[in-house]
Every structure is written in structure tokens, then in C-alpha cells.
Amino acid sequence: MAQYARTKGSIALITLTNPPVNALSAAVRKGITEAVARAFKDTRVKAVVLCGENGKFCGGADIREFAKAMSGPPLVPMIHAIEAGEKPVVAAIEEMALGGGLELALGCHYRVAHAKARLGLPEVTLGLLPAAGGTQRLPRLTGIPAALDLITTGRHISAQEALKLGIVDRVTEGNAVEAAVELALSVVGRPLAPRRLSNHATPLPADLDGVFEEVLVQVKRRARGAMAPVACAKAVRAAAELPYSRGLECERELMNTLFTSGQARALQYCFFAQRAAGKWSLPNGARWDNSRPRAVHTAGVIGLGTMGRGIAVCLVKAGISVVAVETEEKQLDSGRRAVRGMLERDAKRRGVTAPLHMITFTLSMQQLRDVDLVIEAVFEDMALKKSVFAELSRVCRPNALLCTNTSGLDVDELASVTDRPPLVVGMHFFAPAHVMKLLEVICGPRSSPETVATAMTLGKRLGKVSVAVGNCPGFVGNRMLKLYLDQAHFLLEEGASPEQVDQALEEFGFALGIFKVADLSGLDIGWRVRKAAGLIGPDVDPKFPSRHRQGRRYCPLPDLLCEQGRLGQKSGRGWYLYDSAGGKEARPDPAISSFLQEYRLRYGISARRITEQEVVERCVFVLANEGFRILEDGMAAAPEDIDMVYVFGYGWPRHRGGPMFHAAQVGLATVLQRLEFYHRQNPDIPHLQPSTLLRRLVGARSPPMQQWKQHIRSINSQL
Numbered sequence: 072m073a074q075y076a077r078t079k080g081s082i083a084l085i086t087l088t089n090p091p092v093n094a095l096s097a098a099v100r101k102g103i104t105e106a107v108a109r110a111f112k113d114t115r116v117k118a119v120v121l122c123g124e125n126g127k128f129c130g131g132a133d134i135r136e137f138a139k140a141m142s143g144p145p146l147v148p149m150i151h152a153i154e155a156g157e158k159p160v161v162a163a164i165e166e167m168a169l170g171g172g173l174e175l176a177l178g179c180h181y182r183v184a185h186a187k188a189r190l191g192l193p194e195v196t197l198g199l200l201p202a203a204g205g206t207q208r209l210p211r212l213t214g215i216p217a218a219l220d221l222i223t224t225g226r227h228i229s230a231q232e233a234l235k236l237g238i239v240d241r242v243t244e245g246n247a248v249e250a251a252v253e254l255a256l257s258v259v260g261r262p263l264a265p266r267r268l269s270n271h272a273t274p275l276p277a278d279l280d281g282v283f284e285e286v287l288v289q290v291k292r293r294a295r296g297a298m299a300p301v302a303c304a305k306a307v308r309a310a311a312e313l314p315y316s317r318g319l320e321c322e323r324e325l326m327n328t329l330f331t332s333g334q335a336r337a338l339q340y341c342f343f344a345q346r347a348a349g350k351w352s353l354p355n356g357a358r359w360d361n362s363r364p365r366a367v368h369t370a371g372v373i374g375l376g377t378m379g380r381g382i383a384v385c386l387v388k389a390g391i392s393v394v395a396v397e398t399e400e401k402q403l404d405s406g407r408r409a410v411r412g413m414l415e416r417d418a419k420r421r422g423v424t425a426p427l428h429m430i431t432f433t434l435s436m437q438q439l440r441d442v443d444l445v446i447e448a449v450f451e452d453m454a455l456k457k458s459v460f461a462e463l464s465r466v467c468r469p470n471a472l473l474c475t476n477t478s479g480l481d482v483d484e485l486a487s488v489t490d491r492p493p494l495v496v497g498m499h500f501f502a503p504a505h506v507m508k509l510l511e512v513i514c515g516p517r518s519s520p521e522t523v524a525t526a527m528t529l530g531k532r533l534g535k536v537s538v539a540v541g542n543c544p545g546f547v548g549n550r551m552l553k554l555y556l557d558q559a560h561f562l563l564e565e566g567a568s569p570e571q572v573d574q575a576l577e578e579f580g581f582a583l584g585i586f587k588v589a590d591l592s593g594l595d596i597g598w599r600v601r602k603a604a605g606l607i608g609p610d611v612d613p614k615f616p617s618r619h620r621q622g623r624r625y626c627p628l629p630d631l632l633c634e635q636g637r638l639g640q641k642s643g644r645g646w647y648l649y650d651s652a653g654g655k656e657a658r659p660d661p662a663i664s665s666f667l668q669e670y671r672l673r674y675g676i677s678a679r680r681i682t683e684q685e686v687v688e689r690c691v692f693v694l695a696n697e698g699f700r701i702l703e704d705g706m707a708a709a710p711e712d713i714d715m716v717y718v719f720g721y722g723w724p725r726h727r728g729g730p731m732f733h734a735a736q737v738g739l740a741t742v743l744q745r746l747e748f749y750h751r752q753n754p755d756i757p758h759l760q761p762s763t764l765l766r767r768l769v770g771a772r773s774p775p776m777q778q779w780k781q782h783i784r785s786i787n788s789q790l
């Protein structure tokens with residue numbers, strides 16, 4: 072809807088009304104169309120101001136309507152009518168002008184923004200392009216390079232940046248609607264033709280081809296296989312080469328292809344899944360909207376290794392005072408230097424002063440006595456963590472929350488050594504913790520609603536996507552990762568090379584192949600975990616380690632690599648070769664190729680040709696299969712939560728939605744059939760055996776994801 076009012080005698084004020092973000096639903100488009108026609112007809116009206124209710128201009132097209140048949144007036148002619156009108160129209164941009172909202176503003180003759188407003192064309196993040204003239208008007212206003220940047224990345228910009236780029240005419244610290252009304256009064260009678268962006272010629276850079284080539288390289292690197300950024304670049308190219316009306320046709324054709332694509336569906340699914348993940352609930356009835364989080368002003372971080380450093384930086388950047396604790400002077404010193412360096416670099420990038428005063432470094436746990444919450448990030452060892460938690464019980468005030476950054480240990484076992492099990496919760500960050508967006512919040516069976524609410528809210532404050540998960544070994548992400556890695560290792564035994572597996576996964580869209588990721592994380596991490604799990608021990612023959620352990624197939628290849636000192640990037644050699652220890656550029660290593668050949672020879676394995684399809688299916692379907700088991704076990708509340716863990720924590724390609732969404736898109740019956748096929752070939756890999764839930768869903772004719780929960784017969788759900 073849109074409200075119509077007349078102000079200052081001659082200004083029509085049209086207010087978009089569709090909470091929470093005044094999205095351009097069919098009703099809003101109808102309201103604007105009618106209100107603008109009324110204003111143009113009313114002889115008392117000399118100019119028009121467009122604004123949004125509740126201090127928000129417009130969040131763009133109504134994404135919920137994309138899945139339905141189109142109804143109501145389309146955006147393009149509506150915006151054209153505004154631009155072609157004979158009365159000046161001014162957009163008053165408060166809080167946001169995004170997507171169709173910014174396109175609407177670009178169709179207005181003038182734009183005023185509040186200093187805190189954010190502007191952008193984020194359609195690309197939904198698998199689309201700005202198809203209400205945005206790809207044609209913006210380049211005419213800002214020139215090609217800036218338009219390409221905004222449209223292909225979808226990034227939001229500040230009002231100040233918008234002013235510099237010429238996207239807005241004025242920025243005000245005061246009331247933007249009042250400023251827009253003043254501007255409207257002042258421009259009455261001025262010629263409108265120069266203000267119509269569709270009339271402008273597009274300013275062209277000297278090296279047009281070079282600019283586009285560079286952008287295409289960038290977009291392909293950022294999101295391999297994603298269609299929308301490439302289509303965005305093509306549409307902007309049309310603005311450079313074609314008259315406006317033909318450019319608009321090109322924009323429409325490109326949009327038609329994107330609109331019905333699986334990638335657009337996946338990206339829009341991610342948009343809603345990300346928001347749904349924040350709406351957690353527990354079996355005891357506690358929910359995101361009935362549980363109050365505690366205020367967190369001060370926090371302790373124990374352990375200044377890679378994880379602790381990143382966590383401390385996140386907390387300080389969110390305005391939380393931190394007490395960072397280490398056990399020895401040397402570690403404390405190097406931790407202090409690293410944390411300060413990260414804060415200083417970040418502050419320099421943002422042109423502000425580094426908030427170094429907000430963090431203190433100490434060797435004494437006693438300094439934690441007054442903090443609101445502690446995040447333990449010590450070595451992944453249960454006995455060590457238990458001793459830390461027992462000590463925290465003694466030192467911290469009785470109502471302080473105790474959180475662990477364990478990546479897979481039993482949170483309840485840790486809670487049991489404290490005097491406050493309801494105040495204990497897992498907060499599993501991902502490395503590097505100040506960069507990665509995912510936070511798994513592990514709800515122990517005794518974690519109180521207030522504790523879960525505090526951890527979830529704190530995650531959001533740190534800029535993370537917080538996903539509530541149950542307390543089982545590896546939680547959601549690492550429980551699935553283990554099986555994915557196992558498949559990759561088995562493929563090496565059977566004849567693949569690390570680079571072949573990685574290439575297939577990267578072609579699928581993963582940011583990095585699994586072996587590159589393993590090298591980056593350090594191969595010794597998994598080695599230690601396997602030792603702790605009793606998979607490696609004195610009974611294993613060092614010369615001829617068994618390929619069968621704990622009742623199932625086991626691949627000793629990564630252990631053998633670790634024994635050779637090949638620990639990944641940090642040692643300059645892992646599955647790949649690096650220039651030096653800590654080097655980043657992964658090169659295939661002929662030594663690995665010979666090592667694999669010798670290994671196969673020793674075990675009598677005849678290498679076979681492995682297709683890209685097999686690599687992707689085995690790695691990706693095993694992830695989904697374990698996801699179904701996680702749902703059955705009640706360790707994740709919904710398939711959307713599992714998908715968000717993979718998208719934000721494990722480099723899963725967002726344009727494929729997540730492993731569960733992907734399985735649904737491929738077809739559950741196909742996934743079942745392919746898993747059965749691979750399991751027949753590998754009966755000693757139990758995780759290739761299709762899960763009960765997958766079978767049940769296929770038996771129920773593959774219902775939509777929203778109905779999967781109805782087919783789960785979990786008696787012990789933790790979520």
C-alpha cells in the first residue's frame with residue numbers, strides 16, 4: 072500500500088507502507104501507481120516526495136512474491152511513469168534503498184538520503200539482476216566501473232559513498248523527508264529532462280573491454296559457476312553499448328533466464344533460511360521470542376591460539392571489553408602482538424582508532440572474576456577443558472556464563488564439572504574466527520533458555536549467523552565433515568589424485584577443494600582427533616597400517632602423510648607442495664603421486680578412472696545423507712539450519728543452497744538411488760548406506776523440505 076497526503080500546500084507526500092521493510096509487493100506497486108497518477112493530475116500539486124513508513128524507504132521487491140505468479144502493476148512501467156512525469160519527484164531515503172527500492176529512487180528526479188542510510192542493488196545475491204531499469208540507469212549516472220562494482224557484488228554503500236558517486240543529490244543528518252520536501256519546493260519549475268537518467272549517455276571508460284574482462288575474472292573467482300554476476304556484467308555492458316530502450320530489453324531477457332533458474336531459487340532459499348536459523352526453539356518450549364538474553368558488557372577469552380585470538384578480536388570489535396588469559400608469558404606475548412596487530416589493521420582499513428584499550432592480557436584466571444561471560448578456547452582436549460571449567464567455577468561470579476569453543480567435545484560433560492550446568496553452552500567459532508560468519512551454538516541438555524538466548528544474540532552482535540545445534544560428537548558441521556573427508560580419502564585410494572578431487576569440488580562451486588582446505592587447517596588436527604578416538608595407537612602396524620578399523624573401512628593415507636611431517640601449509644608440504652612453510656600457493660606434488668602409486672601397489676589396489684560425477688556425488692550425497700541422520704537424531708531443528716552451517720562455515724556454494732537443499736533439487740529418489748549404488752560398490756563404508764529418513768521421504772514421494780520434519784520419528788530431539 073501507499074499513503075497519500077498533501078503537505079506545504081503543493082507537495083504530494085507518498086508513503087510506502089508494508090512493514091517491516093516496505094518491500095514493493097503487488098499492493099505497494101498498485102498504491103504507488105495510483106498515488107503518483109493522482110499527484111500528477113492534482114493541479115494544486117507542484118512536486119512529489121516518495122518516502123517509506125517507519126523511517127525506512129524500501130527494501131526492494133517483495134522476495135516472498137517471487138515464488139508466486141506475478142500480480143499487480145509491474146515495476147518497470149511504474150518507474151517509467153514517474154521519470155516521464157512533468158512534476159519533479161524526490162525520493163526521501165531513510166535507512167535503506169535496496170534493489171527495486173533503489174531502482175525506484177533512480178527513476179525519481181532527485182534523491183535525498185539520511186546520513187545513516189544504506190543503498191545498494193543486492194539482486195545478485197538472490198540470483199537475479201536489477202531488472203527494473205537499474206542496470207541501465209545506474210551506469211548512466213555513475214559510469215561503468217562503479218556500476219559494475221555495485222551491481223555484480225550487490226554490496227551496500229553508505230549515504231556518503233552514494234553522494235560521492237552521484238547516486239544521491241543530498242545527504243542530511245536531520246529529517247530526510249523534510250529535506251526532500253524542501254528540495255522539492257526549490258526545484259519546482261526547473262526543466263526535468265536533464266534529471267531523467269534514461270536520457271543520459273553512459274560515460275565510457277577508455278578501455279571498455281579491459282574493464283569488463285577484469286570484472287568477469289573477478290566474478291568468476293568470487294563465486295565459481297554462479298550465473299547472476301555474469302548476467303549482471305552483460306546487462307551493464309548493454310548500457311555501455313546500446314540505447315536505453317534496447318538496453319532495457321537486454322536486461323529483461325537476461326532476467327528471464329535468471330528468474331526461473333535453480334540458482335535463483337537456491338539463493339532466495341538461503342536468504343530466508345539464514346533468517347529462519349535465528350528463530351531457535353528448544354523441546355522445553357523456550358524460543359527466540361520468549362527467552363530474554365543477558366546483557367554482555369565484558370567477556371573473558373581463555374587461550375590465545377588461532378581461535379582465541381580471532382574470538383577476542385570479534386568481541387572487541389563488537390564493543391565488548393575483553394580479558395584475555397594465557398598460561399605462559401611467551402604465548403601471552405605472541406597472542407597480545409597478534410590480537411593488537413589484527414585490531415590495528417582493521418582500524419586502519421576503516422579509518423578509525425584501534426580500540427586497544429578494550430582488551431587486557433593476563434596470566435591470571437583471577438582477572439575473570441567480574442566478567443559477564445567467558446569463552447574457553449584452549450587445546451581440544453577433554454581433560455584440559457574440564458580443568459579449565461572447574462577453575463572457572465571457582466573464579467567467576469556465580470551468574471557468569473561459561474562457554475566453550477570446542478569443535479566437537481561433549482558440552483554436557485564439561486558442564487558437569489562446574490557449579491552451574493544451566494549456564495554452560497557451546498559457542499563453536501570457525502577459523503579465522505574474526506572472518507568466518509558461522510557460529511554453532513551447542514545447546515547442552517542442561518543449558519538454560521537464557522543461556523542459549525544470550526549465546527545466539529551475542530553471535531548476532533558479533534556479525535555471525537548463529538545456528539542452534541544439539542550436543543553430539545562433532546555437532547552438525549564437523550560430524551558431516553568427517554564423512555565428506557573420508558570419501559575424499561577413499562577416492563584417493565581408488566585412483567584419484569588430490570588435485571582431481573579438488574578440481575571436481577571447485578567446479579561444483581566449493582570455494583576450495585577439500586584437500587586444499589585440509590592443508591590450510593593443518594593435517595595434524597585430524598590426526599590428533601583420530602588418535603583420541605582410538606583409531607591410531609600402538610596396535611597399528613606402522614609399516615602396513617590396517618585399512619579396516621572399528622568395524623569399517625579406514626584410510627590411513629592422512630596418517631602416513633603426518634608421519635612424514637607433511638602437515639599442510641604450515642610445514643610447506645601436505646597434499647600439495649608450497650613454496651615454503653606457511654606458503655599459500657598450492658602446487659601438485661609429484662611426490663604425492665608416487666606415494667599414492669606405491670600405496671596402491673602395497674595394498675594390491677588397482678587404480679581405476681574416477682569421474683568428476685563420482686567425486687561430486689560421493690562427497691556431496693554423503694553430506695546430505697548424514698544431514699538426514701542429524702535430523703532424525705534431533706541434533707538440528709530443520710534442514711535449513713544444516714544448510715546454513717555448510718554455507719557459512721564450510722565454503723559450500725551458496726548458489727546451490729546447501730547440501731539438504733541440493734539433495735531436494737537433485738531429487739531425493741536420485742540421491743537414494745546413487746547412494747545405494749555406491750554402497751553396493753563399497754559395502755564396508757556404512758555412511759554410504761542411505762539413512763532411514765531419506766528412505767522414508769522417498770517412500771512419501773519426496774515432500775517439500777518444509778514437510779520433512781513430519782516424517783521424523785525422533786524421541787530424543789535436542790532441538
Ligand SMILES: CC/C=C\CC(=O)SCCNC(=O)CCNC(=O)[C@H](O)C(C)(C)COP(=O)(O)OP(=O)(O)OC[C@H]1O[C@@H](n2cnc3c(N)ncnc32)[C@H](O)[C@@H]1OP(=O)(O)O
Pocket residue numbers: 091092094130131132133134135146167169170171172193194197199200201202203343346347
Ligand atoms: C524486477 C525485479 C526488481 C527488483 C528486484 C529486487 O528488489 S530483489 C530484492 C532486493 N532487496 C534485497 O535483497 C534486500 C533484502 N533484505 C535485506 O537485505 C535485509 O532484510 C534488510 C532490508 C537490510 C534489513 O535487515 P535487518 O537485519 O534489519 O532485518 P532482516 O534481514 O531480519 O529482515 C526483517 C524481515 O524482513 C524480511 N524482508 C527483508 N527484505 C525483504 C524483502 N525484500 N522482501 C520480503 N521480505 C523481506 C525478512 O525476511 C525478515 O522477515 P522475518 O519474517 O522477520 O524473518
